[in-house]
Amino acid sequence: TSPSVATIAAIGAHEGQTVTLRGWLYALRESGKLLFPIFRDGTGTIQGIVPKAAVSAETFETIRQLTQESSVIVTGKVRADKRAPGGYELDVEAVEVLQRVPEDDPFPITRKEHGVDFLMEHRHLWIRTPRQSAILRIRAEIIKAARDYLDDNGFILTDPPILTPAACEGTSTLFPVDYFGDEAYLTQSGQLYIESTALALGKVYSFGPTFRAEKSKTRRHLTEFWMVEPEMAYAGLDDLMALAEQFLSFIVERVLTRRALDIAVLGRDVAKLEAIRAPFPRLSYDDAVAMLHEAYEKGLAPELIQSKFEYGNDFGSPDETYLSSQFDRPLMVHRYPAAVKAFYMEPDPENSKYALCVDVLAPEGYGEVIGGSQRVASYDLLAKRIEEHHLPLDAFQWYLDLRRYGSVPHSGFGMGIERVVAWICGLEHVRETIPFARTLNRIYP
Amino acid sequence: TSPSVATIAAIGAHEGQTVTLRGWLYALRESGKLLFPIFRDGTGTIQGIVPKAAVSAETFETIRQLTQESSVIVTGKVRADKRAPGGYELDVEAVEVLQRVPEDDPFPITRKEHGVDFLMEHRHLWIRTPRQSAILRIRAEIIKAARDYLDDNGFILTDPPILTPAACEGTSTLFPVDYFGDEAYLTQSGQLYIESTALALGKVYSFGPTFRAEKSKTRRHLTEFWMVEPEMAYAGLDDLMALAEQFLSFIVERVLTRRALDIAVLGRDVAKLEAIRAPFPRLSYDDAVAMLHEAYEKGLAPELIQSKFEYGNDFGSPDETYLSSQFDRPLMVHRYPAAVKAFYMEPDPENSKYALCVDVLAPEGYGEVIGGSQRVASYDLLAKRIEEHHLPLDAFQWYLDLRRYGSVPHSGFGMGIERVVAWICGLEHVRETIPFARTLNRIYP
Ligand SMILES: [Mg+2]
Ligand SMILES: [Mg+2]
Numbered sequence: 097t098s099p100s101v102a103t104i105a106a107i108g109a110h111e112g113q114t115v116t117l118r119g120w121l122y123a124l125r126e127s128g129k130l131l132f133p134i135f136r137d138g139t140g141t142i143q144g145i146v147p148k149a150a151v152s153a154e155t156f157e158t159i160r161q162l163t164q165e166s167s168v169i170v171t172g173k174v175r176a177d178k179r180a181p182g183g184y185e186l187d188v189e190a191v192e193v194l195q196r197v198p199e200d201d202p203f204p205i206t207r208k209e210h211g212v213d214f215l216m217e218h219r220h221l222w223i224r225t226p227r228q229s230a231i232l233r234i235r236a237e238i239i240k241a242a243r244d245y246l247d248d249n250g251f252i253l254t255d256p257p258i259l260t261p262a263a264c265e266g267t268s269t270l271f272p273v274d275y276f277g278d279e280a281y282l283t284q285s286g287q288l289y290i291e292s293t294a295l296a297l298g299k300v301y302s303f304g305p306t307f308r309a310e311k312s313k314t315r316r317h318l319t320e321f322w323m324v325e326p327e328m329a330y331a332g333l334d335d336l337m338a339l340a341e342q343f344l345s346f347i348v349e350r351v352l353t354r355r356a357l358d359i360a361v362l363g364r365d366v367a368k369l370e371a372i373r374a375p376f377p378r379l380s381y382d383d384a385v386a387m388l389h390e391a392y393e394k395g396l397a398p399e400l401i402q403s404k405f406e407y408g409n410d411f412g413s414p415d416e417t418y419l420s421s422q423f424d425r426p427l428m429v430h431r432y433p434a435a436v437k438a439f440y441m442e443p444d445p446e447n448s449k450y451a452l453c454v455d456v457l458a459p460e461g462y463g464e465v466i467g468g469s470q471r472v473a474s475y476d477l478l479a480k481r482i483e484e485h486h487l488p489l490d491a492f493q494w495y496l497d498l499r500r501y502g503s504v505p506h507s508g509f510g511m512g513i514e515r516v517v518a519w520i521c522g523l524e525h526v527r528e529t530i531p532f533a534r535t536l537n538r539i540y541p
Numbered sequence: 542t543s544p545s546v547a548t549i550a551a552i553g554a555h556e557g558q559t560v561t562l563r564g565w566l567y568a569l570r571e572s573g574k575l576l577f578p579i580f581r582d583g584t585g586t587i588q589g590i591v592p593k594a595a596v597s598a599e600t601f602e603t604i605r606q607l608t609q610e611s612s613v614i615v616t617g618k619v620r621a622d623k624r625a626p627g628g629y630e631l632d633v634e635a636v637e638v639l640q641r642v643p644e645d646d647p648f649p650i651t652r653k654e655h656g657v658d659f660l661m662e663h664r665h666l667w668i669r670t671p672r673q674s675a676i677l678r679i680r681a682e683i684i685k686a687a688r689d690y691l692d693d694n695g696f697i698l699t700d701p702p703i704l705t706p707a708a709c710e711g712t713s714t715l716f717p718v719d720y721f722g723d724e725a726y727l728t729q730s731g732q733l734y735i736e737s738t739a740l741a742l743g744k745v746y747s748f749g750p751t752f753r754a755e756k757s758k759t760r761r762h763l764t765e766f767w768m769v770e771p772e773m774a775y776a777g778l779d780d781l782m783a784l785a786e787q788f789l790s791f792i793v794e795r796v797l798t799r800r801a802l803d804i805a806v807l808g809r810d811v812a813k814l815e816a817i818r819a820p821f822p823r824l825s826y827d828d829a830v831a832m833l834h835e836a837y838e839k840g841l842a843p844e845l846i847q848s849k850f851e852y853g854n855d856f857g858s859p860d861e862t863y864l865s866s867q868f869d870r871p872l873m874v875h876r877y878p879a880a881v882k883a884f885y886m887e888p889d890p891e892n893s894k895y896a897l898c899v900d901v902l903a904p905e906g907y908g909e910v911i912g913g914s915q916r917v918a919s920y921d922l923l924a925k926r927i928e929e930h931h932l933p934l935d936a937f938q939w940y941l942d943l944r945r946y947g948s949v950p951h952s953g954f955g956m957g958i959e960r961v962v963a964w965i966c967g968l969e970h971v972r973e974t975i976p977f978a979r980t981l982n983r984i985y986p
Contacts, residue, residue, distance in 0.1 A: 103695065103743070118774070118775040118949070119743075120740075120947045121947075137743055138697075138739075138740075138741060138742040138743025138744070138745075138774065139695070139742075139743055165946045165947040166947055167947035167948060167949045169775075194947075194948070194949055195947055195948045195949070197945070197946050197947060201945065203946045203947075218939075218942075220734075220737035220939045220940075220942060220943070221737075221942060221946065223737070223738060223741040223742075224740065224741040228741075229741055229742060232697065232699060232738070232741070232742060233697055233742070235698075236692075236697045236698040236699070239698055240688070240692050240698070243685070243688065247681075247685050250548065250584070252583075252677065252678055252681045253680075253681040253684055253685070254677060254681070254976045255750070255767060255975065255976060256976065256977060257765060257976075257977040257979055257984075258703070258727075258750045258752075258765055259716075259752075259764070259765055259979050259984055260984070261984050261985050261986075271704075271718050271719070271720070272718075272719065273716050273717075273718055273727070274716070274717065275716070275764075275984055276754070276756070276981060278984060280984055282703075282718070289665075289976065289977060289986075292665035292666075292668070292986075293668060293677070293976055294583075295565075295583075295669065296583060296668040296669040296673075296674055296677070297583040297584075297668075297674060297677060297678070298548070298564075298582055298583025298584055299583070304749065304750060305700070305703045305749060305750070307703075307704075309721070311721070319704070319720075320702060320703055320704055322700060329563070329583065330563040330614075494663075494665045494985075494986035495665075495986075497663075497665060497666060498665070500642070500646065501610045501642050501648045501666065502565045502566075502610040502611055502612035502639075502640055502642060502648075503612060503639065503640045504563075504612045504639055504640070530700065531699045531700060531701065531702075531734065531738055532701060532702040532734060534702055534704050536721060539702075539704055539705070539706050539720055539723060539725055540706050540939075541706075541734075541737075541939035541940075
């Protein structure tokens with residue numbers, strides 16, 4: 097009988113047995129009469145050991161001649177080794193080469209430094225390297241955790257349309273699409289739609305791509321990014337904040353439990369992630385401003401706070417970084433002035449100057465990962481707000497219907513997946529958080 | 542202490558207790574000194590009973606005056622009743638009305654017949670009715686099942702881009718998007734991208750919206766629909782067919798287990814779904830053609846087969862319906878002539894006239910739900926195919942790279958979610974399978 101096919105991630109189950117791995121050569125080191133090939137199979141990497149005396153001359157020479165990313169089916173015996181990153185090594189017995197990458201057209205991504213443009217141009221190959229593979233596996237785990245949390249807590253997935261007739265908030269950052277002669281836009285958020293499904297199904301969420309035609313080139317911006325948006329009927333701001341902290345804590349814990357090896361590949365500080373447990377600190381906008389004023393007056397963070405924050409503005413990125421740096425877990429800033437927030441946010445019944453909203457700022461300067469609010473429940477107020485914001489009342493008739501027929505208090509938030517991936521993985525730039533990033537200057541491959 | 546808040550779906554846990562439901566009035570029947578309000582809360586519906594003698598005159602009158610879709614918080618005692626669809630009824634004690642829908646602007650969707658255009662125009666409200674809510678919950682369950690199956694079997698989710706630079710197969714059915722001055726298109730399939738992530742991560746899948754600017758108005762076509770596409774490195778056509786039958790069986794079983802009440806709401810024939818168990822029948826294209834020829838010659842299905850099927854063509858919808866009607870579970874038709882299939886399909890090594898591909902036809906005439914193939918592994922053959930199909934070689938350089946650097950046999954398929962929802966729910970038209978259908982003539986709401 098032929099040896100059973102194993103994956104590197106689950107190779108521990110085969111300790112002492114001879115198995116077959118199907119993958120690629122990642123790297124090869126030669127030391128006298130020993131070869132140390134490192135193989136990858138998509139689930140992880142493992143080092144093989146090939147003493148010249150242990151295999152046929154032909155096998156030894158075949159392995160010695162292997163080039164990076166050559167596809168190989170490897171047979172060998174699994175041996176535990178505490179020094180190995182995954183805990184195991186492979187005593188190689190035989191190798192079948194499917195395609196040997198030739199020296200005169202080698203795999204373009206070597207272990208030396210490459211420029212970002214070169215790497216992004218070869219993204220379809222760059223993702224094979226251990227660090228990028230680890231990020232993509234963690235991304236998948238974050239998405240799985242987010243979905244599991246919502247599915248297991250009574251939320252029904254309802255996909256809103258990607259092609260939409262009207263703009264939620266202005267049209268300057270929308271991608272227009274010619275829809276059989278009509279003008280349509282790519283969605284920026286499913287919120288308005290899932291408000292309607294929440295009133296049908298109680299607790300719902302959407303999870304899909306959203307688009308922003310922003311001409312900015314920052315490390316936090318993609319033109320195409322994925323958002324998860326839960327929305328709850330019969331729920332207010334407090335319910336929403338409770339959901340946000342439970343949701344984020346669950347996601348971080350899942351990644352730590354299931355993707356420890358990948359987190360280690362990234363060299364991420366695990367203690368910083370282990371601190372992410374509900375409850376999260378809560379700060380009203382007014383208290384946050386007071387904190388910024390104190391920082392300015394006492395010169396506590398001159399590299400971030402160079403002028404006195406003007407009350408009533410939205411926070412800038414350095415303000416958010418300063419605020420979040422005061423805490424070891426995500427910070428929930430609530431009750432911003434209604435004037436800087438979206439038209440659909442419910443005013444605080446205790447002071448209508450404020451909106452019943454919350455932004456969740458990730459620690460370590462990773463910025464806003466969640467933004468949400470209670471939604472206006474009153475037909476009259478919502479109609480007034482739409483007019484005040486010079487939005488087309490006609491396009492919002494269906495949205496107003498939700499306040500005509502059985503309106504209820506309801507609340508929801510949006511969480512940007514790529515920002516969460518960047519934070520959990522500890523990445524400088526969001527372009528590595530998604531398989532094929534779309535930015536102002538890049539739509540290839 | 543106030544009564545605990547319950548959902549209708551989980552009300553059985555509160556039998557004999559007084560609970561609070563938060564929802565809407567779906568319908569109201571009056572019979573002498575008894576009121577029978579039916580409430581819905583998004584998780585299901587429940588009938589209340591209100592004897593005039595059991596409540597205050599004011600409460601009785603408030604309930605008697607309730608209109609459809611008025612939002613209400615209801616308190617009452619849970620009583621088991623075998624005749625009730627969900628198994629329970631509510632002895633109403635008190636009602637708080639949040640918004641009473643007025644008689645002069647009633648909820649537009651009543652229990653009488655409405656035209657399709659009217660219903661689609663009010664889709665944001667139509668989804669509140671029991672049948673549409675049931676379909677949406679089943680849709681969510683199907684998606685959850687598909688993801689769980691893949692996640693639990695070692696597949697890594699890798700989202701391909703929605704905005705793509707090149708056309709996979711011709712441009713006539715693509716939606717073009719102006720991408721900062723460059724021409725981009727909305728994706729029709731993530732396949733090419735996940736071939737690259739499969740070679741990085743082994744087993745992967747994508748799950749997202751895809752677009753087809755088709756000017757056809759059939760009951761099977763949407764312009765925006767969701768596709769799940771698994772792709773496996775080191776896998777051939779047999780592995781793919783095994784995956785397809787396990788995957789579909791798992792999904793159907795999950796729906797039957799977890800959404801039995803919703804299936805009952807739809808009046809779906811459960812026995813037909815219970816028959817969906819792997820293994821599925823397999824038929825080569827040649828054998829399928831022979832079956833069609835026999836049907837024609839013997840006049841076995843004159844309403845479907847009116848002329849002799851021409852060998853070498855792709856099957857039409859009546860052909861698929863006839864073939865699938867011969868079996869009680871999905872039919873896997875494999876090895877079509879390469880000439881009618883896509884350029885990226887691996888030829889059968891036993892006869893290169895055939896492609897190593899499979900279409901899975903749902904029973905009961907629901908048509909193709911899965912299409913997949915082994916992919917061409919050879920660089921030279923793929924380059925030749927791209928040229929033969931008059932596709933721009935330049936745009937496919939990155940795709941050809943997958944055959945330059947460690948090419949391996951790999952296979953994948955695409956499954957259209959809306960077709961599967963239509964089949965499992967037993968729906969005539971795909972427009973009810975998605976919260977907000979996009980069709981040739983509709984992009985609102
Ligand atoms: Mg903000
Ligand atoms: Mg077909």
